[in-house]
Amino acid sequence: MVIKKIKLKNYRNYDDLEIALNEKLNIIIGKNAQGKTNILESIYVLSLTKSYLNINDKNLIKLGNNYSILEAETILNNIPKKFKILINDNGKKVIINGREIKKLSEYISNLKVVIFSPENIRMIRDGPSVRRKFLNMELSQISPLYVRLLMDYNNIIRQKNEYLKLDKINIEYLKILNKKIAELSVNIYIYRKEFIDKLCNFIDNIYYKIMGIQGLRIKYISNIDYFEDKSMMIAKYTEKLEKYLEKEILYKVSLIGPQRDDFIFVLNDKNISLYGSQGQLRSVILSLKLSEIELIKNECNEDPILLLDDIFSELDIEKKNNLINYINDNTQTIITTTDINMIDEKLVKKASIFEINDGKLFPGK
Ligand SMILES: Nc1ncnc2c1ncn2[C@@H]1O[C@H](COP(=O)(O)OP(=O)(O)OP(=O)(O)O)[C@@H](O)[C@H]1O
Numbered sequence: 001m002v003i004k005k006i007k008l009k010n011y012r013n014y015d016d017l018e019i020a021l022n023e024k025l026n027i028i029i030g031k032n033a034q035g036k037t038n039i040l041e042s043i044y045v046l047s048l049t050k051s052y053l054n055i056n057d058k059n060l061i062k063l064g065n066n067y068s069i070l071e072a073e074t075i076l077n078n079i080p081k082k083f084k085i086l087i088n089d090n091g092k093k094v095i096i097n098g099r100e101i102k103k104l105s106e107y108i109s110n111l112k113v114v115i116f117s118p119e120n121i122r123m124i125r126d127g128p129s130v131r132r133k134f135l136n137m138e139l140s141q142i143s144p145l146y147v148r149l150l151m152d153y154n155n156i157i158r159q160k161n162e163y164l165k166l167d168k169i170n171i172e173y174l175k176i177l178n179k180k181i182a183e184l185s186v187n188i189y190i191y192r193k194e195f196i197d198k199l200c201n202f203i204d205n206i207y208y209k210i211m212g213i214q215g216l217r218i219k220y221i222s223n224i225d226y227f228e229d230k231s232m233m234i235a236k237y238t239e240k241l242e243k244y245l246e247k248e249i250l251y252k253v254s255l256i257g258p259q260r261d262d263f264i265f266v267l268n269d270k271n272i273s274l275y276g277s278q279g280q281l282r283s284v285i286l287s288l289k290l291s292e293i294e295l296i297k298n299e300c301n302e303d304p305i306l307l308l309d310d311i312f313s314e315l316d317i318e319k320k321n322n323l324i325n326y327i328n329d330n331t332q333t334i335i336t337t338t339d340i341n342m343i344d345e346k347l348v349k350k351a352s353i354f355e356i357n358d359g360k361l362f363p364g365k
């Protein structure tokens, strides 16, 4: 997919922004705090209906206003499509081609993006919830069924947790809930495992191309034990859930399940979060994002939009060049930078350049 135009109204530090993008490479330049990241974030919001930053939708509305409108005009296989998101005090509406989409799950997989931002380093340094969020967001882009599954799972876990808080507990009722929970959990596990396995197929090679080191893997960590036979997995996991019942009643909360899943990056048998250098961690995340592009191309037969926030300032020249060689012409890419000299001339020559100053756009060359 390619974005032809973005329009923002009362979004972050923008009153009104209209930006016509190049189908290939776009470079947004500007000093600190002028609104470069805000543009990339708006594209992410248009894709996934919420920011990748852990914030409330209301923070997206320009201070002093009570609504915000985001729009994208796109083209996929010669077919134009318009995406629109309205955010106000009452919540948000998502619209495709003028028609409101009531279920977010039906909206989310339409406009696919992959973002690399300095913020992503948290995926290695922070606790598991950041990594689970990554799994959930990325799987949502690929599969509307996963979104439904996750919603169903979250609902039933909420139901179970509320029940566990009551004074009188009926074990048989909890067992019935657990049966359904086991089935949903195993289905979530299968989606996540396949996703991680597929990323693993790409990441080693991509990391090698950027860093020159082989042996990068992603290891999925779950309470659920893997068996080839799915019904066996469900049966074994149901047993496990039963073993935890007594403890769960004591603590009044569900203790195991996909809501505790995690994954780690392993470089030649070493956990990279414990041993990796800063530059290594960045390159790992970058390789992860580039793997995701390959995965989306394979799974969905379309190119996602690549958003690279301030990436070149974080890499040495050699890695920068490796990355430039990697970015291919078919993937529409938007890069932000404070300094155009950070970016290789070859790239600058073929790009559309936009300058941002205090929430206003000044088209470059
Ligand atoms: N809801 C909002 N209303 C008004 N202004 C906002 C809002 N949210 C963020 N801003 C402003 O947007 C600006 C930051 O924009 P952004 O993060 O895009 O900057 P940037 O150009 O990427 O800077 P850097 O180079 O430092 O990364 C800040 O000045 C901030 O105060």
Ligand SMILES: [Mg+2]
Binding pocket: 036, 037, 038, 309, 310
């Ligand atoms: Mg920024």
